[in-house]
Amino acid sequence: MKLGMFRLGMRTFKTGLSVMVIIALFAFLHRGNPMIASLAAVFSLRQDFETTLEFGKSRVIGNAIGGIFAITYFFVFDLLHESQWVTIIVVPLLLMLLISINDGLNNNKxxxxxxxxxxxxxxxxxxxxxxxxxxxxVFDTFLGTVIAIVMNIGVHPRDAATIAADLADRQRHSKK
Known part of the structure; x- marks a missing residue:
């Protein structure tokens, strides 16, 4: 749909729908603030199912690493009696290590x-x-990513064999 120089494309529609599902799910489950899950869905949703699935895989790996680091920070913060200096020193140090690990794993996406x-x-x-x-x-970030992936299933429905073949083909071409 286009209105002058503005358009509402399918990706924008799916993004809005993903956030709506997340907000409704959180309200129904009395889960609290849906911000992190909503942001995860926005970050993960791509133009089609295959791209979203591929990006979602990188996002899940990244979320797992980020979540482990957040839990590590929490334990250090708690162990050192929630002192402000812990945040000032430990968060940047963990952030540098986090970036280095993602880079080392070639998880740039x-x-x-x-x-x-x-x-x-x-x-x-x-x-x-x-x-x-x-x-x-951490679970919220996974939930948002999964909802983004699910939103793309109906847009370009394809059988699992075709999707697997396309992903394998993309991986072969990206290694060249």
């Missing part, structure tokens, strides 16, 4: 998501929260 997950979780831990807070936020 998932790097921004990894950093975003780490910073959003680490810097929004409410006072007195347990490590479960960090684990739940």
């Amino acid at each position: 998932g790097l921004i998501g990894s950093v975003a997950a780490f910073l959003m979780i680490s810097l929004t831990i409410p006072e007195g929260a347990s490590y479960m807070y960090a684990i739940e936020r």
Whole structure:
């Protein structure tokens, strides 16, 4: 749909629909703030199912790494009595290590998501929260990514064999 120089494309529509599903799901489950899951869906949703699935894989790897680092930060923060200096020193050190690990794993597509997950979780831990807070936020990022992938299933439905062949072909061409 186009209105002058503005257009509402299918990707924009699917993004809005993904965020709507996430907000509704969180309200139904009384899950709290849907921000992290919504951002994960926006970051992950791409023009078609195959690209979203490929990007989603990198995002899941990045989220897992970012989440592990956020949980690590939480334990250090808690161990050192929630001192502000821990945040000032430990977050940047973990951030540098996080970037290095993603780079070493050649997870450049998932790097921004990894950093975003780490910073959003680490810097929004409410006072007195347990490590479960960090684990739940990591789960939220996975949930948002999965919803983005599901949104693209109906757009270009294809059988699993065709999708697998296309992904293998893309990987062969990217290694050249």
